[in-house]
Amino acid sequence: MRTTVRQAGRATVHLTVAAAMAFGLYLFITVLLITAIGTVAVIGCWLLPETVLLVRRIAGAKRRLTAAWTGREIPEAYRVIEGPLTERLRTAVRDPGTLTDLRWMAAYYVYGALVFLALPLWPLGLVVDGVGCGLLRRRAVVLPWIVRLADLEAGWSTALLRPSPKALLAARVEQLSATRADAIAAHGAELRRIERDLHDGAQARLVALSMRIGLAKRAYDRDPDAARRLLDDAQGQAEQALAELRQVVRGIHPPILTDRGLVGAVRALAAGGGPHVTVDVAGLEDDGPRAPAAVEAAAYFVVAEALTNVAKHSGSAQATVRIARMRRGIRVEVADEGQGGAEESAGSGLLGMRRRVAALDGTVRLSSPVGGPTVVEVELPCVW
Template identity: 55%
Template sequence: MLGSMSTIGILRRWWRATLFLVVEGVAGFVSLALLPVGVLLVVFIVIGPGWLVAPLAVRMLRWWAGLARTRTGRFLGESVSQSYPMIPADPTFTDARRLLTASSTRRDAWWVLLHALLAPIAGVLAVGLPLAVVNSLLVPAYWSAMPPGEPVSNPFPVTSWWTAAAMPVVAALYATLALWLVPAMARGVAGLARRLLAPAREAELAARVSALTESRAAALDAHAAELRRIERDLHDGAQNRLVGVVMMLGLAERSLTTNPDQALPQLARAQEAAADALASLRTVVHDIYPPILDELGLDGALSALAGRCAVPCVLDADGLARVPAAVESAAYFVVAEALTNVVKHSGAARVAVTARTAVAGAGQVLTIEVVDDGDGGARERDGGGLVGIRRRARAFEGTVNLNSPVGGPTTLRVELPCG
């Protein structure tokens, strides 16, 4: 019983490895076809015009390497991590040079080269060895039908029944070789992909330190910008109104001694100004941390934003779970700023907001997507809302992706790690 289970396990591992190598073999021929394209790109980069398409080439290389990570991770039963520098929406010459010389690009290029050389061979062997087993078993049935001058060679010429009788032994040798070699080749191909496509431990630590430094700087920038905004709101709003209240009360005090009939209307105006100042203070407090987040949670707060939006807004928050309060606050303001931009600049007739949480690695990621059918052509400008959204996301080591072709639609996707 145990022996039968062990045999079934060996056959399953061999079959799984065979399927993996067949797919990798086909993909290897694609990688082989990409090599001359890469050589031409290098030549064009040396000449000059290649810099214009370098970001697109890097994006395609990352896509192809990403498919390999998915296949490798599925075969190994573990995720193959990736770490890439961001590709700007409008890359400059410096950005293109940085992308081409990045260690991640070099790793992906080395993988394509080795994959093109090794994967097709491994794929052919994974198919050829089982076919050799089948052929060896069939040789005794058809060797005698071959022309006298063209004997079957598998692996030696079969010219008699004695040599034909040895074919089952040859088939057993081929089968043993296939059962051992195919899984070994699959592990080798997968291991090579994992080694080249996953960032090195030192690179991961360096990238992590860099990301933490950047997020700390972004958090400080966001904090400073928030303090400036609060100071501006207090100065332009509540402070001016309170100054007006003090002046009105001073006039009312003077009127009590000179013209008591005017004191009551002045006190009424002072009361109205005080109410306006209180409302302004409440607005400032609301913009620091909206109380609605505590009352209704993020989904309820987003629903309130969608309901107040001047452009018809559809909200999908079915996949949303509770996350830390700081992340919920950032997500709320991201959606609020995005909807404000849609109303002011997009000319859209409809906007859709999707918010959901998903497990990523050891934690959760809150993903927000805002899609409108407006005119498109959105760009980040200093002091604009998109810059503020990116600043908030960077404070949490999050990412912001904006796709806004001229003519629309515009898609804003923000991912916020939840710790």
């Protein structure tokens, strides 16, 4: 009986919020009518995309409410409404998600009223103390029906709010387009970085090397000692150029990843000085299957960039790196107890990190309130 009462209590909360939302939607009819009249009269057509955005927020709140009861998320699939008014109007009208939301809203005007009709059942079903045998029997009968009504309401909402295959496909196409644009931007930035490193480093060293060798050839006959000194300088320039070329290569794909794998490479990063770094690894054994090279490289650069930010900006003396193997990918988390306040727009490399991860269809989550802590979570999908 205690479990039944607890479930009925949760159902009561769910149905109460659903009833309040249904009442609010009846008031929202006024907004819909004003938008329809303004759109027909043309002068108020700007109201249409704004109303569609408001409907999206209402439908999103209902999705979250339903997911809290069922334990299953309801996906969203919307096209981005932006740009000039004509483009916003076209997107708002043609987006399949708009039709889905309006269809749910129209149906909710009907089955949402059932929630109001069920209100008299709740006090009868939630009697806890000082009841007679008759009320106990009635409570035992009514409580499961309250839970069943919540299940029924959530089931209808789930079916109506679930995006159509067409909407899911359109959202996926937009996501892939954005990911492709980010990948191109990241690739372009990487090429510019390599070009800059080669131009300012190795190329300058090689030019100086060529000059030293040319001077040594001219001085070889008349001043062998000077020529020998010039050749010694040229050898030093060659060694420095080689070192800088190795650095450029490590920026493209660190050889340590090939030699030691992701775990070994991250542990080498942790031991490279700066703040004290603790590395926690789960499910990535040294002799186990390895992720694809692109995934390992992305995870490595995420850790490297995050630890660089810890050393430069956070003020924290320690950090924690957690790497875990998931069923369909790798999860990387870098946390520190520094001053927080990290932002992508502050030039901390977070935007480049997000683009690199997005190119592999991964996700980045950043939590960095002012005062700390800062946590960067990255999930990279892959097939093992």
